[in-house]
Amino acid sequence: MRLIQSSNCKYDGHFDLKYPFYILLCKYYSHDEPNPDARFNLGYVVITLALFGLILLSVIPTMFYGSSTMIVQPAVGQPEDPFPVPSNETLTPAQRSAREQLLKQEGFSVNVLARNLSAPLNILYGPDDTLWITERIGKNITRIDPINGTKLSSTPVLNVHQSAAQDGLLGMTFDPNFTNTHHIYVAYTYDEDPGEELDRRTKITRFTYDPATNTISEPMDLISGVSGSSDHNSGRMTFGPDGKLYYTIGDQGKNQLALFCSNNRAQHLPTAEQVAAKNWTAYEGKVLRMNPDGSIPDDNPEINGVKSHIYTYGHRNAQGISVGPNGDLYIAEHGDNSDDEINRLQVGGNYGWPYVSGYNDNKAYQYYNWSAPENCEDLTFNDVAPAPPGVPVRNESEFNAPNFVPPIQTFYTVESDYNFTNHTCGEMASVCYPTVAPSSLRLSLLVLTAVLFT
Ligand SMILES: [Ca+2]
Numbered sequence: 001m002r003l004i005q006s007s008n009c010k011y012d013g014h015f016d017l018k019y020p021f022y023i024l025l026c027k028y029y030s031h032d033e034p035n036p037d038a039r040f041n042l043g044y045v046v047i048t049l050a051l052f053g054l055i056l057l058s059v060i061p062t063m064f065y066g067s068s069t070m071i072v073q074p075a076v077g078q079p080e081d082p083f084p085v086p087s088n089e090t091l092t093p094a095q096r097s098a099r100e101q102l103l104k105q106e107g108f109s110v111n112v113l114a115r116n117l118s119a120p121l122n123i124l125y126g127p128d129d130t131l132w133i134t135e136r137i138g139k140n141i142t143r144i145d146p147i148n149g150t151k152l153s154s155t156p157v158l159n160v161h162q163s164a165a166q167d168g169l170l171g172m173t174f175d176p177n178f179t180n181t182h183h184i185y186v187a188y189t190y191d192e193d194p195g196e197e198l199d200r201r202t203k204i205t206r207f208t209y210d211p212a213t214n215t216i217s218e219p220m221d222l223i224s225g226v227s228g229s230s231d232h233n234s235g236r237m238t239f240g241p242d243g244k245l246y247y248t249i250g251d252q253g254k255n256q257l258a259l260f261c262s263n264n265r266a267q268h269l270p271t272a273e274q275v276a277a278k279n280w281t282a283y284e285g286k287v288l289r290m291n292p293d294g295s296i297p298d299d300n301p302e303i304n305g306v307k308s309h310i311y312t313y314g315h316r317n318a319q320g321i322s323v324g325p326n327g328d329l330y331i332a333e334h335g336d337n338s339d340d341e342i343n344r345l346q347v348g349g350n351y352g353w354p355y356v357s358g359y360n361d362n363k364a365y366q367y368y369n370w371s372a373p374e375n376c377e378d379l380t381f382n383d384v385a386p387a388p389p390g391v392p393v394r395n396e397s398e399f400n401a402p403n404f405v406p407p408i409q410t411f412y413t414v415e416s417d418y419n420f421t422n423h424t425c426g427e428m429a430s431v432c433y434p435t436v437a438p439s440s441l442r443l444s445l446l447v448l449t450a451v452l453f454t
């Protein structure tokens, strides 16, 4: 993990990021570039940008040897990262040069604050002025002194299941009244099958933290049995100014890669019967809004005549959520081959995925419904080649939902003739795609000098 400080930074085009596993944190000066959302101009948007954000989060221990100050010593018995990637030494000279150039260009100064964390996923500045970090693979909530990087405590979260690239201990947030209640809210994948089979699901649990012993107790599940996946769990949350808990749940990586024969449900909505039966299978690719006890707020939207936890839908993989200066909620969302998105949440809004990526502009994206053909298992998934016969293809302009909400910013929208195969990233071709995989999002009227990580 490293502390990154930005003195100046503006994104006005496609970063030529030719190297993997790098996160920036940056102020987005929207006043330099008129934004249709005037309220956006009120504050700084602090965006944590990552190439392969999630993969990155699995590789922190292996990064940037030789250029940093080690503060946190290796933990004994730390679970081994099952998805190791090349360390800094294996970057090509061009990749190292690009990294250094970017740091200079953006005015960042970098200091490693802590390392040897086990896939840190969510990093929060706590009410107690320490950094609280969920370790996705390590299944610990670890507290770090933000001044000197000392590891203050490491608290295990029990009953977490972790066995894939994107599951395990996910996001967390603090009770708005944490100082009095000591309540924290934590999301994680678990195995609902008591036998040998794996039935991976997600739950959100409230714990009570004991600062004297650094333990958590009194678990209270807000919601359980929600879909869980090896991919695109999202799993970020925050309390809104309305006292409700907002939770991002990704599309579970369906209709792509290893799960390309699974139907993407980001546009699915639950029936009243499903809600009554606590069948949450339609909660994929959504932002949920719930009371602090997990119940459905009375003022949640009725979408297609059904009130549920769903606040917004049509999302792919929202890895950042933050309350803006005027109380609005914003999310940062991972795009596919292009078009990462920053979205402002509007109640009942449809954010388009998987029919629309970024803006509804027919640029460099069509929805291939891989899961539709009966012989899907006989096909070979490819995200840059034309769809094979039998796979339905749909243009963005065929999507005309009246409640579609376009992003307020994309990283990056490219023309349809963009060559996704003309790259120099070898086997990691997607590193060269025009995306940054924003893995966090903070908004504030204050200029945040801190914040964190790779
Ligand atoms: Ca089991």
Ligand SMILES: [Ca+2]
Binding pocket: 314, 341, 351, 352, 353, 356, 357, 358, 406, 407
């Ligand atoms: Ca969208």
Ligand SMILES: [Ca+2]
Binding pocket: 339, 356, 357, 358, 359, 360, 361, 362, 363, 365, 396
């Ligand atoms: Ca588009």
